[in-house]
Amino acid sequence: DSHLVLGDELNAKLATVFEAEPLSMNTTVGFSGSADVGLETSKITFNNKKPGGETIVIHPVSSQWAVSNMGSQLEGEMSWPGLDITDRRAELHMSGATLKTEMERHRGLWIGHTTLDQEGAIFTGKGKRFVVKGLHIDAESGVDADGGLLNAIANITLESVDADGEMYGPGVYRLSMSNIPVDTVVKM
Numbered sequence: 310d311s312h313l314v315l316g317d318e319l320n321a322k323l324a325t326v327f328e329a330e331p332l333s334m335n336t337t338v339g340f341s342g343s344a345d346v347g348l349e350t351s352k353i354t355f356n357n358k359k360p361g362g363e364t365i366v367i368h369p370v371s372s373q374w375a376v377s378n379m380g381s382q383l384e385g386e387m388s389w390p391g392l393d394i395t396d397r398r399a400e401l402h403m404s405g406a407t408l409k410t411e412m413e414r415h416r417g418l419w420i421g422h423t424t425l426d427q428e429g430a431i432f433t434g435k436g437k438r439f440v441v442k443g444l445h446i447d448a449e450s451g452v453d454a455d456g457g458l459l460n461a462i463a464n465i466t467l468e469s470v471d472a473d474g475e476m477y478g479p480g481v482y483r484l485s486m487s488n489i490p491v492d493t494v495v496k497m
Contacts, residue, residue: 310335328352328369343377363396381414391428399434403427417495418459420450443468443479452491459489 311334315323323331328351335347353367374385391403405428412421427444443466450461462485469478 326353326355328354341377342379343375346374346376348372348374357396361397363394366393368392378413382412383419384411385409399432401430401432403430415452415456416491418491420452420459422450423448437473438471439473440469440471441467442470453488457491458487459491459494460487461485461489 312330313332331351333349337345348370349372350370352369353365355363355365357363368390370387370389372385372387374383376383387408389406391405392401393403394401407426408423410421410423412419412423423446425444425446429440429442429444431441432439445466446463447465448461448463450459452459463483465482465484467478467480469476470480471477
């Protein structure tokens, strides 16, 4: 179990914003060099006490990671209930998001599969309302048989968008790149 060790003065300041301990980590390391890591953040609430001041709430992030093959393979999941930002001019509410990944290090480059699902977001401001629902990103990268060329595909889907009463969706965007030299990407 790992915990941030902070001075009394800083802990007092953080206690006005963080609901509990800002960051905690639980790690189990195996004899083979593998590790299971759990990372947790605390809920963050910031209230500007001035008239018309903003309120920001960042909900806690929870994640579990499995690191293996001497740090060259990573598999994990991170979930985040979202955030809320409100002031006298505008509001933003982002609902839950989940990130899942299975990656492997290849010649200094992380390749593999990652998905992101975000339930939705609502932005209201200046008399306008913008609602996004059902964002899904599915990204896959890999190398050819010789390991010298990178191929990557990203599929982005969106259930719907409501732009102040104008409805759009569902939408699909696909990005594909192939035969990109791995060494060039690593240098960049």
